[in-house]
Amino acid sequence: MGASLPVLEERGLSHNMMNNQPPLVGVVMGSQSDWPVMQHAVAQLQAFAIPHEARVxxxxxxxxxxxxxxxxxxxxGLRCIIAGAGGAAHLPGMVAAKTPVPVLGVPVPSRHLQGQDSLLSIVxxxxxxxxxxxAIGEAGAANAGLFAVALLAGTDPALAERLQQFRHHQRDTVLAMTLPETP
Structure with missing residues (x-):
């Protein structure tokens, strides 16, 4: 058998991102090279103070x-898993096959097909x-993080309020935008 979960932590390939709290969301990826995309999911979880873990x-x-x-x-105690993968992108589907926990798949852009292969494999x-x-890439990872927040907000009124405030802030930002005058 391969490395166990504690061995991953020893090797620095696993991180509990909210110390002293059991994670509610797992973020997994097939390789460290997927981190530049998957960190956008983690950033959303951190912004809402969601206990989570990230691992390869x-x-x-x-x-x-x-x-x-x-x-x-x-x-x-994981309530959902965000799984990012590129290329053949089997990780999200294999995770989903082995757990009843909802799996959110993020296609990571690949060198040759820009993530289209990953998208088709996952979808x-x-x-x-x-x-x-x-969606493919950073926007998809960020939205997967926000979707995980929305899932958790269904049973957490305080989190639901913070999510609503976030959406109001997005709306207000757009409404405050102005275009330069035409010369």
């Missing part, structure tokens, strides 16, 4: 670890194994 779990290179992570997600799941699929 490869569908192809550490399949036993992937199964362990997904199978333990519910009992560990085309067989009936019965759903993965909520987001």
């Amino acid at each position: 779990v490869s569908a192809h290179r550490t399949p036993d670890l992937l199964f362990e992570y997904a199978e333990q997600a519910s009992e560990r 085309q799941m067989p009936k019965g194994i759903p993965v909520a699929t987001f």
Whole structure:
């Protein structure tokens, strides 16, 4: 069997992002190279003070670890998992196959097909194994983070209020925009 969850933490490939609080959201990616995209999901979780963890779990290179992570997600208290992957992008679907916890898939742009291959891989799941699929890249990762916040806000009135304030701030920012006068 591959590296266990504690071994990942020792190697610096796993981080509990809100110390002393059990994570509610897991953020997983197939490689450290996915972090520049997936950090945008984490940034949204941090902005709303959502306890979360981020770790590298490869569908192809550490399949036993992937199964362990997904199978333990519910009992560990995770309410959803944001899974980012590029290329063949099997990580979100494999996580979804092994856990009842909702999985939010983020296609990470690839070198050759700019993430279109990842998007199609994640969105085309067989009936019965759903993965909520987001846009390719940074916007998709940020929206997956916000979607996780919205999921949690359904049972947390204080979080729902903070989410509403965030949306009002977005609205107010747009309404305050002006265009330069035409010369």
